[in-house]
Amino acid sequence: MEFYPGYQYLVTKAEVRKNSALSFQKAITVDGVFLRCRRCNTKFLKSENQLPDGRHYCRACMAFGRVTSSHYLGVLPLANPKKKTVDLIFCGQLTAAQKKISQGLVENFKQQRASLVYAVTGAGKTEMLFDLLHYCLAKGLSVAFCSPRVDVCCEIQPRLQAVFPKLEIGLRHYGAKPYQPTSLLVCTTHQLLYFKAAFHLIVVDEIDAFPYAGDQRLHFAVNNALHKTGSCVFLSATPSETEIKAAQKTGGLFCLPARFHRRQLPLPKLIRIKTQKLPLSYRIKKKFLSQVMQLLQHNHLLLFCATVQQVLAMEKFLKMELGDVAVGSVHAADCERQTKVKRMRQNKFQIFCCSTVMERGVTFANVSVLVFGADHLIFTQATLLQIARRADRKGDFSNSEVVFYFTQMTNAIRKTLQTTKNLNQQAKKAGLLNEM
DSSP, X not given: OOOOBTBEEEEOHHHHHHOTTOEEEESEEEETTEEEETTTOOEEETTSSBOTTSOBBOSTTGGGOOOXXXXXXXXXXXXXXXXXXXXXXXOSOOOHHHHHHHHHHHHHHHTTOOEEEEEOTTSOHHHHTHHHHHHHHHTTOOEEEEESOHHHHHHHHHHHHHHSTTSOEEEXXXXXXXXXXXXXXXXXXXXXXXXXXXXXXXXEOOTTSTTTTXXXXXXXXXXHHEEEEEEEEEEESSOOHHHHXXXXXXXXXXXXXXXXXXXXOOOOEEEXXXXXXXXXXXXXXHHHHHHHHHHHTTSEEEXXXXXHHHHXXXXXXXXXXXXXXOEEEEOTTOTTHHHHHHHHHTTOOSEEEEXXXXXXXXXXXXXXXXXXXXXXXXXXXXXXXXXXXXXXOSSSOOOOOEEEXXXXXXHHHHHHHHHHHHHHHHHHHTTOOOOX
């Protein structure tokens, strides 16, 4: 077996004896009345998760290969980094605010201080990382860029590859090919469970997104995969108050309340309807279709629904009512998801009905956003903020609008409206907006 530095292998005691260069530990250890998995840090009772032969196993990370009490976790330590020439090709221009954050991230990394970039979607978070990534890569350091969402990883990898064209950039998510080391790895946060002390810099995008938010296994995976001399950069458009305050205390908070194009964030328009049952009744249908057609005058439309069933019902309804309009749909279980997203980018759909799978990680030019059933429990404040930020992300001003249809007012809707107003006020006060 070939061992790559930083990658965590499941090995037997015999294999450990054969490889003196490996650093290893028991895969499952005793922790009082509990057992603890050293790969994902999950604790469980000794009486649980036991095989017929008496060995224990971890159920929490079974998808990554079964860890048993007879296994060891073996890691080949990283070699000393060697400086190298790395070409950075970026034709864009950072704004003064972006440049300040970009320089701050490099300084924080030099001091081994974690950073939180709290910036609205479309503010150019990825572009602000280029200088830091280049600094680390030129020093021969190992870098991981991870996100909870596969879609985000699949979009980020080619963008980074274009910026560092002579560098091999890896991409790993569930079902990926066997691991091959690269200087820069783009991966889902789950993939970090395979690593230990492997990366000098770990960038974690969308820290508020499922499944990273609230999953302590993934937080452990990030810390475990970080080299002792390294640090993390966390990115979010909707971080929690706890995360913001923690970053403020350490001097690691960077906030950018405006987008690079210096336009205000579109303020959601609220429309109350009596029922959300499809097909809509005559009076509601007439007003709803009129609203849809008005939005289509300037842009294509991302139409979000709360459930997969509603997505499909909305697609069927709109196709029946608007025969000349190209309508498509997508959801998490859609096997043609990547193809459909590509077609949407090619302007093949005028209306794209979607579930929350499209709430983040994708950018379309010239789209407005409509949320049908914005009062559904699935539409949290963070989700509604992310969805609303799909509008007016790139390109010239196109009258992009955001519309929320709802039956009952919720705190999530109310707070989304207030947060958007507050961010626009902060951006205006800081001189980050152009007069429209």
